[in-house]
Amino acid sequence: MKIAIVMPLGEQRGGGELMLLHLIQQGRDSGVDWLVIFLEDGPLVTQISDLGAEVRLVPGGRFRYFNQVVSAVTKIASILRNENVDVVFSWMAKAHLYSSPAAILAKKPAMWYQLGLPANSSRIDRIATWLPAKCIFACSQTSANAQAALSPRRPMQVVYPGVELERFDSSKLQSPTDTRKKLGLPLTGPLVGLAGRFQRWKGIHVLIDAMPAILKKHPDAVCVVVGGKHDLEPDYPSLVDSRIEAHGIKASVILTGMQSNVQEWMQAMDVVVHASDREPFGIVIIEAMALGKPVIAGDAGGPTEIITDGVQGLLTPYEDPLALSRAVNRYLDDPEFACEAGKRARIRAQDFSTKKYAQNFIAAVRSGLTKNH
Secondary structure, X not given: OEEEXXXXXXXXXXXXXXXXXXXXXXXXXXXXXXXEEEOOOOHHHHHHHHOOOEEEEOOOOOOOOHHHHHHHHHXXXXXXXXXXXXXXXXXXXXXXXXXXXXXXXXXXXXXXXXXXXXXXXXXXHHHHXXXXXXXXXXXXXXXXXXXXXXXXXXXXXXXXXXXXXXXXXXXXXXXXXXXXXXXXXXXXXXXXXXXXXXXXXXXXXXXXXXXXXXXXHOOOOEEEEEOOEOOOOOOHXXXXXXXXXXXXXXXXXEEEEOOOOHHHHHHHOOEEEOOOOOOXXXXXXXXXXXXXXXXXXXXXXXXXXXXOEOOXXXXXXXXXXXXXXXXXXXXXXOHHHHHHXXXXXXXXXXXXXXXXXXXXXXXXXXXXXXXXX
C-alpha cells in the first residue's frame, strides 16, 4: 500500500508534527510506502526525508490567492496519479482543503486527521468536513465527538497518538537528584513543573495562580515552566510575568524557555501539571506518566481518556487555581499516594507506544478503505 500524506506545516510547532515523525519512523517496515507532500518548506521536510520517506514540496500559497491554491491542487493531483498512490491522507483539516480536491481530480480515495477540537465557528473545520472523505481519523474520542457534531457526518475512527517510551524511561536517565544538579535546579524542596508552549489555553497562568496556596503549605516549593513563546500569542509571556510579580513569587518560579531535553526537566520534577483547557489529547501527559511522575491534568477533553481520577493521576477543572493547588498539595502531603499514582501512571503509559500508534494508524487506513468500497 502506498500512502500519500499532505502536510501543511514545514516545522514542528506542537504534537501534530511530532505524530507525523513517529508514524514515519515506526511505519518504515510495515508494508507501506510513504510519500509526504509538504505545503511549505522547513526543517520538518528534511527530518521526514531522513527517516526514509519520499518527500515532495508543493507550496500551498494563501487561500486569498485563488490561483496559487488551484496550482497547488493541480500539482498534488498530478503527483497522486504519477506515483500511483492508494490513498491520500491529509494531516490536519487545513491540508484537506488541498488534498480532497486533488484526490477527486486524481480519482483517489481521501482521508484526513482531526487533531483538534473542531467547532462550527471554525471555517476551516466546516469546509474540511464538507469536502469528500472516505474516513476522518480523530486523535481522541473527545475530538471524534466534536467532529461528529459538524455536518455532514463522515465515517470516523479514533487513532490515539503515541509517545517515545524509551526516551521517557526513568531507568535510562540520571536520578531526579542528579538531574537537578545537571540542570542547575534547587537540590532541596519539591519541584512542581509544567511543560508547554506559552499560550493561554495551556494554562501556565493557572499554575502560577495556584502557587501561593502551594507555597503556604510548602514554602520551599519551586514552580518550573518548560516551554517557549508562541508566535500567535506574543503577549502571553508578559501576562505570566505580571502574575508572578503580582503574587510576589518571583524567587519561587523558574521559566526555562524552550528545551529539547524535556525528558530530563520532567525527570527532575516531583509533580507534573498539565493545565490545558480541553486538550484534544495530551502527549506530554503520557510522557510524564511514562517517567512514573504524579500527574495532574484537566478534567475535560483527552486527559479524561488517559487518566482515571485518583488512580493514575488527578484531574482538576481548567482555570481553577484553588483546585489545582489542592491537587498538588495532596501529592506533596502524601508521598505514598504520589508514589503509587506514579507507578500506576507508568503502567498506563505503556498503552501509548509509538509502535502501537503506527500499527493502529495503518490498520485504520486499511479498514477505512475496505469498509467504504
